[in-house]
Amino acid sequence: MGNENFVFERYLISKGLKLTKPRKIILNTVFATHEHFNVDGLYDKIRKKHKDVSRATIYRTIPLLVESSLIKQSLRCLAKDHYEHTYGHSRHLHLICEKCGKIIEVESKEAESILNKLAKKHDFKIREFNIGAKGICNKCQKK
């Protein structure tokens, strides 16, 4: 286990909030793997071990994880909201295959620096990048 717990607790304390059991369970399940996730998948995973954590609490906890910079929204072009770790992960963009759903992660520094340059021209302060593309992966092209 990394020290996401520490980061999260510090954030909660700073806001006068408490690191309760459900919040711990959610945090640890989120950081148990490194994949993108959505609420449904997370709920199923949590429910296997903890029958007493509700969807509502998951929906309530996710904004706290986002606010504490542990995770961020990603894969914006999919129907459901998806999230991924920020903490301990380098920046990347996604190529999403529309046939098989495969997600290819690609280093994104170069693309971000161009966006930064363009934003600077307009005096725009970027908080969140949204860079990626949808299309067909190499395997699906061959079918």
Place this chain on the structure above:
Amino acid sequence: MGNENFVFERYLISKGLKLTKPRKIILNTVFATHEHFNVDGLYDKIRKKHKDVSRATIYRTIPLLVESSLIKQSLRCLAKDHYEHTYGHSRHLHLICEKCGKIIEVESKEAESILNKLAKKHDFKIREFNIGAKGICNKCQKK
């Protein structure tokens, strides 16, 4: 009026579909202005003149406009689905202000060519770019 009508009709014919009155009204209202739009706004606009076009038909027609490459989805990071013209418009990306909602359009060729390069490495065939950022515009920064 451009020749979106022509493009749309050709697409419909190729699919064995018909350019009906509601479809014409929707097409023409979509292309009456050059702004981004969502279904609600489009519905209100259409309803001012045509009380007999239903939401359902709008929802059914939009995928046809997308399929015929006249419009495309955009502003993916907003709650509602938004669309913008493809036909007759150059490629650009969006900087969206999180305070005032202002949308700045910026030429995107450079960013796209980098994405193309990265996609090529992975043998990935891009169909739709999704490039942009959220943040604070210059006016809102001064407040």
Place this chain on the structure above:
DNA sequence: ACTATTTTGAGACTCATTCTCAATTTTATC
């Protein structure tokens, strides 16, 4: 332990979008 405050689970609610189906419109054929 006692009280005030926060948090929780369950289910009701919202709202954009999709679906259903009977009624209407369209096109091809006469």
Place this chain on the structure above:
DNA sequence: GATAAAATTGAGAATGAGTCTCAAAATAGT
């Protein structure tokens, strides 16, 4: 231009992700 088969439509019901409400449970300070 009337007729019939096929496509399309409008209205409203259904769906489903996400949010809200509220009484009950957990928490922290005294």
